[in-house]
Amino acid sequence: MDKIKVYIVDDYYLIREGVKKSLKQNSEIEIVGESNSLSDLATSIKTSQPDVLIFELNLCQQPIRDLIENLKKVNARVKFLIISDCDCELPLVMAVRAGVTGFVRKNVSKEELLHAVQQVYTNKEYYVSDVTQVLLKGFLANQTSDSIFSDRELEVLRYICKGRSNEQIADILFISEKTIATHRRNIMKKAGVKKSTELIVWALDNKIVARN
Template sequence: MNKLRTVIVDDHPIVIEGLKTLLKNEDNLEVIGGFSNGTQLLSYLERNPVDLILLDVTLPDIGGMELCQIIKAQFSATTILILSNHTERSIIMQTIQNGASGYLLKNSSLDELRQCIASAVTGNICYSKEVVEIISRPTKNQLRNTPQLTRREKQILSFLAEGKTSQNIAQELFLSPLTVDTHRRNLIQKFEVKNVAELIAAAHQQQLL
């Protein structure tokens, strides 16, 4: 097998250099480029085949998330590993949902990086130890008690998320609009929110939609 053609994308040139040095002696990959923003990377990808991208999420021009999507859409054979300092679970999950094959914190050991690269190029998704902990740690949302919804309430909640009015919902469920109104108000109370907009946001955060 040929060496993995690898590029590094980070807005700190020092990080790029550091990684290059660290990976210099790896015999299964070769760093063939380093870029400090997304535009540069994309125009490089247009002309050169790349097997592996070590990508930071915070870039000056295009966000790492968007970049992931774009790369995966246009160059689906390329593997993306995120190297970042962000420890928020939502960011990690988003990068994975956007096609990244793994997520490491920048303080990961070279050994972890090696392992993740090896795992990622064979099609797995790989996280560094610390990242696994973050992912598995319950969210604040999950800690604070999720309101207990009745069947009807769940039903009406999902209708509301579809932008339906009380009238609409009442018609579909053969109820009085006033009843639907009551349910909506109970939902708003249970979630301790101000209106339906916030209700939908809260329900989404607690993965009820």
């Protein structure tokens, strides 16, 4: 029986080592590579030709559909398993729609990790229970990149992308600066980002705002 070739991407060395140690204990797994970044990953995937790519979702700096499409061009058979503690609905829903078929948490046991790899490798799905609930909520809401935001949040987001401060947006929309700050926090949480610069890039990549 051919071994399942696995490639690991995580920015934390100890996470990569833990995943490798857990999987290497099984004779049907072969670790063919690792990286601390998703940058230039296509070259490594083309060379190593893994069956399963295990990666941290929060490292994705481009629309995940683009990442997966690019990797599929150099390795059509590769499957995708996320290992992350991300619990924001939108990034998870977008990942599944892009072709990710597995998701485990970073505190996953070695037995569950192996099972997840095997499931994904055999064209099945594996999502830990709490992620399943998040995905169900997201799909029931029929989420697209902008439908999770209220009309007011979309207004605020578009002004943020124009470089306006909370005070300026509050003056334009005739609401309090405190309310704008609350909207900004909620928008960033839904988008799964922590910085305004990351939010702007995310909004541009997902075509919520137009590039000038």
